[in-house]
Amino acid sequence: MAKRLLVAYGLWALGGPLGLHHLYLGRDTHALLWLLTLGGFGGAWLCDAWHLPRWVADANAVGSPRVGGGTVPGFSPPRLAGQVAVGVYFGLAAALGLPWVPALVAQPLAVGLGVLLVSSVGNQTTWAPSVLLAAFLTSLLFQGRVLAALPVSLAGSIAAQRHRRYKPQRAARLAARIYHLGLACLAFTAPLACRGLSGAAEVLGTLLALPRAATEVLLLPLRASRVLAEFLGF
Known part of the structure; x- marks a missing residue:
């Protein structure tokens, strides 16, 4: 069914930060990216208004041969910046949500997945093994430290740019697409939610212990006077 520009703009206005317009246009990777970053860290989704006419035309041309552009997509500085930013974001999220997983495993894997997500936006993709290999090797150099998320993401992004290519056109049912999303x-979100619930439980336990601690403090003078009275023989 042909996609309508007016509908796309309506979904962009109503649920742009959640990627509803991308889901409507079959741009599932972009929809997932916007959903996980709340529209590109809160503001990048506004720029989608400029690109919507072209995206609607591309969605209506699915199945037809790709015109021009060669076999390798052109270099895109905004995509590179997005790869680095989302890679760092995923790396920090892994550090917060997966503290029980070794940093040398969680950090490069999360950063690599973030870079791959941005690399697969639109009609492009990249070679995943090269991105993950670059991320893991760079993480080893920095011994998995939290601040290493930036150089790890940069290395993975450079590898993704070197192996960028067009993705094959595929059509999938809406139910399957929503299921995968x-x-x-x-x-x-599950590891972050578990971490948040664990932190909330610790805070709640501390708050529940405060009344008992306050009572103990208030009773200290009484207990001290009792001990003193017993010592003096009263």
Whole structure:
């Protein structure tokens, strides 16, 4: 069914930060990226208004041969910046949500997945093994430290740019697309949610212990006077 520009703009206005317009246009990777970053860290989704006419035309041309552009997509500085930023974001999220996983495993894997997500936006993709290999090797150099997320993401992004290519056109049912998006969102948010619940439980336990601690403090003078009275023989 042909996509309508007016509908795309309506979904962009109503749910742009959640990527509803991308889901409507079959741009599932972009929809997932916007969903996990709340529209590109809160503001990048506004720029989508400029690109919507072209994206609608591309969505209506699915199945037809790709015109021009060669076999390798052109270099895109905004995509590179997005790869680095999202890679760092995923790396920090892994450090917060997966503290029980060794940093040398969680950090490069999370950073690599973030870079790959941005690399797969639109009609492009890259070679995943090269991105993950670059991320893991760079992480080893920095011994998995939290601040290493930036150089790890930069290395993975450079590898992604070197192996960029066009992705094959595929059509999938809406139910399957939503199912896969849901699984991806769950994989990202579940560790953070568990970490948040654990922290909330610790805070709640501390708050519940405060009344008892306050009572003990208030009773200290009484207990001290009792001990003193017993010592003096009263």
